[in-house]
Structures are given as C-alpha cells and as structure tokens.
Amino acid sequence: MGQTGKRLFQYAMLYKKPIIGALVLLLLAVCAELAGPFIAKRMIDQNILGIEKSWYEVAADEPYAVSYKDKWYKREDHFAAGEARGAEVHLLQAGRKFYWYEGTLPAVEGVRKVADGQMTVTDKTTGENAAFPVALISAKELYQFYKPEIPSLMKLAGLYVGLLVLGAVFTYGQRLLLQTSANRIVRRMRNDVFAHTQRLPVNYFDTLAAGQVVSRITNDTEAIRELYVAVLANFFSAIVYMTAIYGALFLLDPRLALFALPLVPILLVWINLYRRFAARYNRIIRTKLSEINAMINESIQGMAIIQAFRRQKETFKEFDELNEHYFTYQNKLLSLNSITSHNLVNVVRNIIFLIVIWFFWGDWFGAAIGVGVLYAFVDLMNRMFQPIVGVVNQLSNLETARVSAERVFTLMDQPGVEVEPGMMERYKGEVKFDNVSFAYKKDEYVLKNISFTARQGDTVALVGHTGSGKSSIMNLLFRFYDSNEGSIIIDGKDVLDIPKQHLRQHMGIVLQDPFLFTGTIASNISLNNPEISRERVEQALRDVGAYDMFAQLPGGIDAEVIEKGSTLSAGQRQLISFARALAYDPAILILDEATASIDTETEAIIQEALDVLKKGRTTFVIAHRLSTIRQANQILVLDRGRIVERGNHDELMDHRGKYFAMYQLQQGSAVTAS
Structure with missing residues (x-):
C-alpha cells in the first residue's frame, strides 16, 4: 500500500498497546482452537x-482390565514397561460388527469379510488372502472393552469444550480491544482532518465543494475504521491460522500437507487480481459519493431558489444521473465480489478434499494414514479455509479503506498554516498598500498597482462596480490570499512577516451576508471565546443599539439560533454580526456591504453607533450605497482593479468624475423610487 499504508500504520502505532494486546489474544484464541483437531484425533x-x-491376558482384575468369559484382558498401551503379558487376543471390526480372535494377527492388511466363523482379509495391492477363525461379540460384551476408555474420553471432551470456551473468551477480548482501538484511531484521524481544514487557506475551498470535504471527514474516515476492525483482524488471524495449520499438517503427515501448499500462491494471485479491478471501481465510487454529498448540501442550501424558480425536476434529474453513475459502479464492484467470493473458496476446498479422499480410498497412503489422521486433516483444512474466506470477504473493505485513506491523506497533505501560539499586542491599525497587484488565477489580475495609506482612526471607503476589486483588497488585508506583487504594511511591518492568526486577532469584519452558527445570540457574538465576557457581549449589543431589540425575544440574548439564523430577519442577523466584530475590539474594522441588506431604520441605528466606534479604530467600508460613506476620510474609487479616483466626498463631487456620476445616479434612483 506504499505511503498510504505507512501512514495508516503510524496512526495504528498511536494505540499500539491495545492493538498488540488484541493480536496476542487473537493468537491465543487461534492456539486454543487449533488444539481441537489434535484432541479429536x-x-x-x-x-x-x-x-x-x-x-x-492378565492374572486378575486391575486398572484398565476387562473381564471376558471368566478371564481378564488389558490393552497393550496400558501395560507398564516390563510388565508380564499373557496370551494375545484381538477385537476386529468387519462391517458394523466386532469379532473375537485369539492369537497373533497375520501380516495381511486389507478388506475384511466374515463367513461361517472365518474372517478373510484380502490385500488390495497383492491380492493375497489370510483366513482365521473368529467369534462374534455382542454389543454388551463390546461395551466392556470400551468402558476403560470412557474416563479418558470424558476428560478429552471436557478439555475440548474448555478450549472452545477459552477461545471464545479470547476472541471476545480481541474484538473488544481491536474495535475500541479502531474507534480511537478514527476519532483521532477525524479530529486531525477537521483541524487541518481549519488551517487550509480560504482559496482551497474555492475549488472544493463543502459536501466533498464533509464526505472525506465522515464517510471516508468511517471506511478506514473497517480497516482496523475487520480487515486487520481477518488478515492477521489468517496469517496466524495458516502458519499454525501448515505446521500442524506437516506434523500430522507431510504428504497430506503437500495438498494444502498451493493455497498460498492461489490466494496471493487472487488478492492481486481483485485489487487491480477493485481499486479503480472504488476510486470512482468514493468520488461519486462525495459529489452526491456536495449536491445534496448545495440543494438544501439553495432550496428556496430551486422552488422559487421551479427547478425541482432539473435538480432531481442531475441528482439521478449522479446516483445512477454511483449505482453502476457499485454493481460492478458487487459483481467482482460475487465472482471472487467465498463460493470460489469452497470450490477449491472441495477439490482438495475429493483428491485426498480418492487417494485415501485407493489406499495410496497405506496404513500410515488412518481415520483419525484423515479426520484431523479435514478438520484442519476446514479451519484453514475459515480465515481464507474471511480474507476474501474483506478484500472489498480493504480496497474501500485504502482508497478512502488516499482521499483523506490527500486532503491532509494540502499545505496549511499552523496555528501560532501566543498573543500579539494590539496594533494601532495604520495600513499602507504599496503598489499591490493580485490575481486569483495566473496572469488574470483583479488588482493592479494599488497604493493608498489609511491612518489610525481613518475611515476608508471602497466603491466601484461589481468586479472592480473592492472585496479582493479586503481578502489581501485579512491574508485570505497573499499579493503577487507589492507589499501591505500595518504599523510599519509587512503583513507577510506577521502570523495570520496574530494579524487577524485584531481585525473585525461584518459581511453583507452574515454567517450565524447554531447556538444562542450571545454565543454567536462571543463565538464561545472565554475572553469575551457576558458583560462585553451585552455592551457590544448596546453599542450597536440592538440590546433592547433582542432582550424582547423569548430567552433574550440566550434565544436559540438555528442553522444560519434562518428564524431571524436580515437586519437582526447583521446586527449580531456587527456586535460580534465590536466585542473583539478590533484595531481594524471592515464593513463589507454591511448595510446593504438592512432597512433604513436599522441602518440609522448602526450609523449612530459608528460615529462613536470609529474613534481610535481604522475602518474600511465597502459600500454600494454611497450615502452611507459621506463622512469617510478617504474614498477610493476602483475600476477594473485600479484606483481611478481618491479623496473625500466633497472633493470627489467637485471633481465630477466617476464617483460623481455614481452618486448622482443613486440619488436619482432614490428620488424616482420615492
């Protein structure tokens, strides 16, 4: 998995103790489970x-001795070394019945048949026959010979069950530890991704839809969780199982083990072939899922416009096309999973079983491989195929997690700005633009040779038609973007030498369309900053003349604000945004079309507050309504990225240039409207 795998491993190492503990428990569970076939054998x-x-025959009753026709007999494996032995006898099975034979058995091994008290044994290879007299034993008599083995059988059965229970306990502990660790890893990763989005420059989000970012933080990290829970457990257990079972098979019988050896190369080829196709499908699937999330997010945000312009059908058609594309590739991946599913594993397993049984039935292995060995082989092979099935079933999750991890790490690899520790003393707010030029796209300059100086306490107004560069100047001042040419100086220091967080610490902004967070009116002003006290929040509201307005609401300034403040009027949202900026006591205050969506009465309240608030504070005003900036110390008229006029209101009116024409046009419109 290359670099992606390395980074996933580094995240896992943050919680290596519980993960290693889980893998140790898994190893113990495997050992407990693998002991079962040997006990059964x-x-x-x-x-x-x-x-x-x-x-x-033995002289009298003793441990493991069995009484039969007034004599006592004991099996050969229960004699102590050097212990005296009497006459040799045998119990032989033919069909479903057992027969008694006294004496040493002939050396012939093969098919047994009984007729008229004679047992005939025919060697399959040579065809040689051996016949000897036998006597049928009743079920009751046969039970007496099994009776000494019952205590041992019960102990082994108890041990078998005990190991199963112990394995279940180990498996429970392993899954608990592994899933807990996986949740912690994903929690950490999700925090890291979200924190990194806060460090990304604003221009990064100009090209990536919000829904796509959301998809990477939520859906993709959730897919990675499956990697640590299911994929890691299955692949690790498969390695342990297969290594242990191969060892057990070679201990059991090397000839049988050879039948299982081809499974490893088959599995490796299988995985490589699967990944070759699945990786391409998963990349498309994850991309389409992000696009679907982005479109849903955009549709919800713009639902009023969609319904107002009756674009529901067209919007649904666009969504349906995305969804259909996603559905198509999901089906392709599903078909791939079906082809390479555990059914194919079962086919391979059954072929191996058929070959082994055929060899066993044909007596190719000879007497060295008995029923117990064959049972143990089948049991071990079944246990080996369980983790193989687990690996095959997790291949889809593995590829999904790998592709998701690539997407997450691609986002995290975007260059961001680290949060600088400490605080910066409040600067005066003297701003100088020195021959600044700027382009959002290469060679497409939106600002050209901008130069001006704003002294502390000045109000500088930026006016001009849409696209003239007003907001771009503010973007550079806030360092949402950095200029291509020229320099921006604050209190004699280049902004490039000031950390972005420190620079913005003493800036406040009020946008034309203010953004409110889910919470309360008070929390939207303080932004939950512990340094902004309750009293400071209330004072900011009083300064903008809005405290009495909000105090009349149910809950006062603690009234709930839902997403984007949709239950408040445009004017109320703007007043909250204005109070937010003032509560932070900025040295530089920026009003970006701040009064554009406010009614005349509310605007009058803000204008009265501004006369007091501008003192000692450099204020930049971007306004289309020229009547709101008549008192500005300096008005900059922009046209196609250049400053074409500058001066105060009276100077520009006397100049009778672009500003004069714009002002006259607005005044005329106002008169006509009235």
Whole structure:
C-alpha cells in the first residue's frame, strides 16, 4: 500500500498497546482452537479405534482390565514397561460388527469379510488372502472393552469444550480491544482532518465543494475504521491460522500437507487480481459519493431558489444521473465480489478434499494414514479455509479503506498554516498598500498597482462596480490570499512577516451576508471565546443599539439560533454580526456591504453607533450605497482593479468624475423610487 499504508500504520502505532494486546489474544484464541483437531484425533485413534490394538491376558482384575468369559484382558498401551503379558487376543471390526480372535494377527492388511466363523482379509495391492477363525461379540460384551476408555474420553471432551470456551473468551477480548482501538484511531484521524481544514487557506475551498470535504471527514474516515476492525483482524488471524495449520499438517503427515501448499500462491494471485479491478471501481465510487454529498448540501442550501424558480425536476434529474453513475459502479464492484467470493473458496476446498479422499480410498497412503489422521486433516483444512474466506470477504473493505485513506491523506497533505501560539499586542491599525497587484488565477489580475495609506482612526471607503476589486483588497488585508506583487504594511511591518492568526486577532469584519452558527445570540457574538465576557457581549449589543431589540425575544440574548439564523430577519442577523466584530475590539474594522441588506431604520441605528466606534479604530467600508460613506476620510474609487479616483466626498463631487456620476445616479434612483 506504499505511503498510504505507512501512514495508516503510524496512526495504528498511536494505540499500539491495545492493538498488540488484541493480536496476542487473537493468537491465543487461534492456539486454543487449533488444539481441537489434535484432541479429536487422539479420541478417535486412541480411545475409539484403539480397541483394535492387541489385548493380553492378565492374572486378575486391575486398572484398565476387562473381564471376558471368566478371564481378564488389558490393552497393550496400558501395560507398564516390563510388565508380564499373557496370551494375545484381538477385537476386529468387519462391517458394523466386532469379532473375537485369539492369537497373533497375520501380516495381511486389507478388506475384511466374515463367513461361517472365518474372517478373510484380502490385500488390495497383492491380492493375497489370510483366513482365521473368529467369534462374534455382542454389543454388551463390546461395551466392556470400551468402558476403560470412557474416563479418558470424558476428560478429552471436557478439555475440548474448555478450549472452545477459552477461545471464545479470547476472541471476545480481541474484538473488544481491536474495535475500541479502531474507534480511537478514527476519532483521532477525524479530529486531525477537521483541524487541518481549519488551517487550509480560504482559496482551497474555492475549488472544493463543502459536501466533498464533509464526505472525506465522515464517510471516508468511517471506511478506514473497517480497516482496523475487520480487515486487520481477518488478515492477521489468517496469517496466524495458516502458519499454525501448515505446521500442524506437516506434523500430522507431510504428504497430506503437500495438498494444502498451493493455497498460498492461489490466494496471493487472487488478492492481486481483485485489487487491480477493485481499486479503480472504488476510486470512482468514493468520488461519486462525495459529489452526491456536495449536491445534496448545495440543494438544501439553495432550496428556496430551486422552488422559487421551479427547478425541482432539473435538480432531481442531475441528482439521478449522479446516483445512477454511483449505482453502476457499485454493481460492478458487487459483481467482482460475487465472482471472487467465498463460493470460489469452497470450490477449491472441495477439490482438495475429493483428491485426498480418492487417494485415501485407493489406499495410496497405506496404513500410515488412518481415520483419525484423515479426520484431523479435514478438520484442519476446514479451519484453514475459515480465515481464507474471511480474507476474501474483506478484500472489498480493504480496497474501500485504502482508497478512502488516499482521499483523506490527500486532503491532509494540502499545505496549511499552523496555528501560532501566543498573543500579539494590539496594533494601532495604520495600513499602507504599496503598489499591490493580485490575481486569483495566473496572469488574470483583479488588482493592479494599488497604493493608498489609511491612518489610525481613518475611515476608508471602497466603491466601484461589481468586479472592480473592492472585496479582493479586503481578502489581501485579512491574508485570505497573499499579493503577487507589492507589499501591505500595518504599523510599519509587512503583513507577510506577521502570523495570520496574530494579524487577524485584531481585525473585525461584518459581511453583507452574515454567517450565524447554531447556538444562542450571545454565543454567536462571543463565538464561545472565554475572553469575551457576558458583560462585553451585552455592551457590544448596546453599542450597536440592538440590546433592547433582542432582550424582547423569548430567552433574550440566550434565544436559540438555528442553522444560519434562518428564524431571524436580515437586519437582526447583521446586527449580531456587527456586535460580534465590536466585542473583539478590533484595531481594524471592515464593513463589507454591511448595510446593504438592512432597512433604513436599522441602518440609522448602526450609523449612530459608528460615529462613536470609529474613534481610535481604522475602518474600511465597502459600500454600494454611497450615502452611507459621506463622512469617510478617504474614498477610493476602483475600476477594473485600479484606483481611478481618491479623496473625500466633497472633493470627489467637485471633481465630477466617476464617483460623481455614481452618486448622482443613486440619488436619482432614490428620488424616482420615492
């Protein structure tokens, strides 16, 4: 996975202790589970099929001895070294019945048949026959020979169940630790991504829809969580299982183990082929999901416009096209998953079983491989295919997580501005633009050779037609963007030498369309800054003449504000935004079309407050309504990115240039409207 995998690993290492603990528990669970086939093999070969081992007559009743026709017999594996043994006898199975035979068995091994008290054994390879007299044993008599093995069978069965319970406990602990760690990792990653969005420059969001950013912070990080929970557990357990089972198979019988060896290269080829196709599908799917989120977000934001202009059908058609594209690639990925699903794993497993059973049935392995060994092989192979199925089923999640991680890390790799610690003393607010030129896009300059000086306490008004560059000057002053040429000086210091956070600390802004956060009126003014006291909030509202207005609302200034303040009037939202700027006591105050959406009565209230608030504070006013800037110390008239006129209101009116024409036009419009 390259660089992406390395960074995912680094996040995992932040919580390495619980993850390592989970993997240790998983290892213990695997060990507990893998002990089962060996216990079952012992129960079959030793306690059940062991009845066909040689039995010897003993003198009297003793441990493990069995009474049969007034004599006592004990199985060969229960004799102590050097212990005396009597006559040899055997219990032999033919079909579903057992027969008694006294003496040493012939060396022939093969198919057994009984007729007229004679058992005939036919060697499959040589065809050689051996016949000897036998006597049928009843079920009750047979049970006596099994009876000594029952305590051992019960102990082994208890051990088997105990290991299953222990494995379940280990698995529970492993999943709990791993899922908790995964949630912590994703919480940390989500915090990091969101924090990084706060450091990104404003121009980054000019080209990326809000819904796409939201998708990366929510959907993509959630997909990564599955990587740490399901994918990590399945792949790690598969490695442990397969390594342990291969070892167990070679201990059991190297010939049988050879049948399982091709599984590893088959699985590796499988994974590579899957990833080649799935990666492309997942990239398209994640991209389309982001576009869908972006469109939903945009549609909700502009629902009033959509309904007012009856664009519901067209909007739905656009959404349906996106959704259909997403659906198409989801189906392609689904088809790929179906082709490479666990059904194919089962086919491979069954082919291996058929080959082994065919070899066993044909006696290719000889007497070395008995039923117990065969059972253990089948059990071990079934256990091996469980993690293989887990790996195959998680391939989709692996690719989804990998593509999602790429998208998240691409966002995090965008150059941002680190938050500078500490505070900056409040500067005076003397601003100088020295031959500043700026372009949003290469060589498409929106500001050309802008030069002016604003002294402390001055009010500088920027006027001009739409697109003349007024807002661009403010963007440069706030350092949302940096100029291509020239310099901007505040109190004799280049803004490029001042950290952005420190620079903005003593600036306040009121936008034409103020943004309000979900909360209360008071919290929207203080922005939950502990340095902004309740008294300061109330004083800011009084200064803009809005305290009495909001005090009459249910809850007063603690009245709830829903998203974007949609329950408040445009004037009320603007007053809150204005009070917010004043509460922070800025050295530089920027009013960007601040009175454009305010009624005449509210505007009069703000104008009265401004006369007091401008003292000791440099104020920049961007206004289309020229009547609001008659008292400005300096008015800059912009046209196509250049300052074409400058001076106060009276000077510009006497000049009878562009400003004069604009003012006369507005006054004429006002008279006509009245």
